[in-house]
Amino acid sequence: MHGDADIAAIGALVADRGRARILLALGDGRALPATVLADEAGVAASTASAHLSRLVKGGLLTVERQGRHRYFRLAGPEVGELIESLARISPPAPVRSLKQGSKAHAVRFARTCYDHLAGMLGTKLMDALLERNVLTGGDGVFDPGCGGADRLAAPGFDVDYRLTPAGVRDLEAFGIDFDSLAPRRPVVRYCVDWSEQRHHLAGSLGAAIAERMIELGWVRRAERSRALHVSDSGYVGLREQFGIELSPR
Amino acid sequence: MHGDADIAAIGALVADRGRARILLALGDGRALPATVLADEAGVAASTASAHLSRLVKGGLLTVERQGRHRYFRLAGPEVGELIESLARISPPAPVRSLKQGSKAHAVRFARTCYDHLAGMLGTKLMDALLERNVLTGGDGVFDPGCGGADRLAAPGFDVDYRLTPAGVRDLEAFGIDFDSLAPRRPVVRYCVDWSEQRHHLAGSLGAAIAERMIELGWVRRAERSRALHVSDSGYVGLREQFGIELSPR
DNA sequence: GGGATATTTCGTTCCCGGGCGAAACGTGCA
């Protein structure tokens, strides 16, 4: 069936801890810049650079330049499947399915996407912001890739989600300081959420809201994953402030 | 989803050329002894031994002792899927699908299974031998594993395919010298053919028939795979001697 | 028991590849 496929070459690409972490970080199809991946892999930028170029040359990743950034993402769904296959075997077995299952659930429930909120929490927040007219627009255009400022901008990513004057007031009341938002970064962007297949809020505003929620103790980062844990006060706050009903568990 | 799976460890197992060849050789679920795998991988027996123990310790293979042999096989279907995933990506892409396709076709058409005939040729030969009463029996019992002398014997593998007196005469006429058959090996065994899902003939008789066909120039081993090429005289011979109709291409 | 064969262990050699920091590019922003 597979005549003389050079499996070993692919294996060698995955065989390194740093590269493996990079692949896992990109596992959900996101596109991330080299610096972030270096951090994710826990190696120096120069080391990550070498890893990334090997992965690209090996056909596992693709790059797209965006100004002085280079965004990397999985070359295709087959690569994602490969990663799945590997992950399925990597612990002696998916024996710990109970723990792993709850972990997977947690990630889908609420997580960070780079520096903003994603998962069910992220999309419900997006809904709430639109419903309460904090944001308007976003009708129709759907970007299959990801349009966050921290993701690779695909053509036409600039769906017109706009902040309303009333929205600015609401968010300031919530504790967002618009004057101190990262200046060199678009305020409102969106991401396509892989677990929800809908948009969530990115951009400097998205990051600021996530930061504020952490500051308020509404959510807390998990130790070893991108999952977020929502506290009791978080459930209350989300309901009262944004009308978001999240069912825990 | 996959929290902290140690993907790199699995990758490292596949990252070596020798181990990759071993995995590919076992890719169809066969169980093979260490010596054969060493040959398949093109390394010394000692080297292969080290590889095999790493693969077993890593959970990709399982071993079963059978006398002084140790038969290795993939630890489970997930491992097979992993290999598939890898093979799907390994050449820059399945771009050379034309060549690869014909190669895959050739392997299904006719190949060696260790030392005897498999693929469509192997199963048609088995049919012919039963139809012409060279062999009798084999009714019902179906071994999901493989019961050849050169494969791992699973419980109940000894389905009663028996050689008939008339069959002995026929085969002697064909050029099989029963006196010189490997004495320490069962004469008639069978394998479950993975590409045809039916039995083909193994054992010392299966090996002798394969050898004789090669000797007669009916079939020729391919360079880089287990595929067999059937010659023009081979098609004629198979038809006249065994009534086997193989459509080339 | 003795000879043959399958497999593993041991000891040695050798090379690939990962890690880092410093410095060189290249691009964007002021």
Place this chain on the structure above:
DNA sequence: TGCACGTTTCGCCCGGGAACGAAATATCCC
């Protein structure tokens, strides 16, 4: 233009592991 930042290239060090042959071990057959 000049500074800042993201990324890559370069040079160096170092460890792991893959290879082989020879010898040890285990098992089978006669």
